[in-house]
Amino acid sequence: MTALFIPSPAQGVWHLGPFPLRAYALCIILGIVAAVWIGERRWIARGGKAGQMQDLALWCVPFGIVGGRLYHVITDHDLYFGEGRHAIDALKIWHGGLGIWGAIALGAVGAIIGARVMDLRILPVLDALAPGVLVAQAIGRFGNYFNQELFGKPTDLPWALEINAAHRPAGYENVATFHPTFLYESLWCLGAFAVILLLERRFALGFGKTLALYAMLYTAGRGWIETLRIDPVELHDVGGLRFNVWMSLIVFSLAAAYLVWAAVKRPGREDGIYRTQQDAAV
Incomplete structure (x- = not known):
């Protein structure tokens, strides 16, 4: 063992009487709170009303959690289904297992539905x-x-x-x-958050x-970090790369293509954040 190292946590669960308090869940919750708070401040700066992003979170968060869990269970289904496995474990989200790709995808669906209900333009939302999602991801990783x-x-x-013997693959x-x-x-993620804020000061991004x-920034980092991981996954070798590396490459390419198109076709920012002029006047 190296002379210097980050020690393993002494425990990840604390009990308040009969109720378990899990560090993983606390990290997810704290990340969500941070993302909503940052999003709320940014939304008000764009001309939105206080409380609107909190209301939108009631759509985004449940969709995101379900999407993250679905992605994990689908891509690692052998952990929950098959001989010697218990399908009910697929519901035990507190044990870990949220796929960011599914969380972002369904979280965005929740945002689209919520924005539609609240009569907000989805792209400004x-x-x-x-950017706040990057901070949420940074906090959530401590889980x-x-x-x-x-x-x-x-x-x-x-x-x-340092990893305890019981957790080594x-x-x-x-x-x-x-x-x-x-x-x-x-x-x-924190570095990417800072870069986005700096670019927004320089350019009118909308x-x-x-x-x-x-x-783009998240997948650029996730791609190389994924090559370091050794956790067993079912899709660990797809054309010589882990599946999540391919996902990073695909998402990065699509996002870059959209950024170039939007920079040419839709420079600057939107004129308003509401779908109808009546709501804007109110």
Whole structure:
């Protein structure tokens, strides 16, 4: 073991009487609160009303959690279905297992429905929310730290992450320290958040361009971080790459293409954030 390392958490669950308080759930909740707070401030700066992003979160959050869990269960279904497995475990979200791709996809569906109900333009809504989602992801990754999951290859770097023997995958029983990919992704997300804010100060970003930057910056980091991970997944080798690396490449390419198109066809920002002039006047 390296002389310097990040120690494993002593525990990830605390009990308040009969009720378990799980660090993973707390990290997810704190991330959601941060994303809504940041989105609310950005929305008001765009001319929106206080409380509208909180109302929209009632659509986005449930859709996002369901989407994240569905993606995880579908892409790792052998963990829950088959011989010796219990399908009911697919519902135990507190044990970890939220796929960001599904969470963002269905979360966006929730945002579209909520924006429609509230008579808001969807692209300004998504542009207002996207940077805060990066902060939510940065906080949420610490849930993986407490669960001792989704770490990277063995390493003896000073910032290596110690993993208890019970959480080490097959073939790594005698290795104690690994790349802290949770920390890499968390720091990358915070850096991407800062970059977007700087670009928004320089350019008038609208019509979904901030959302496209979010997708590009996140997937650029997720792609290389994914190559470090050793957690067993069913789609671990698709054409020589893990499935999530391919997802990063595809999403990055689509977002980049949209950003170029929007920069040419829709420069600047939208004139308003409401779908109807009547709501804008009110």
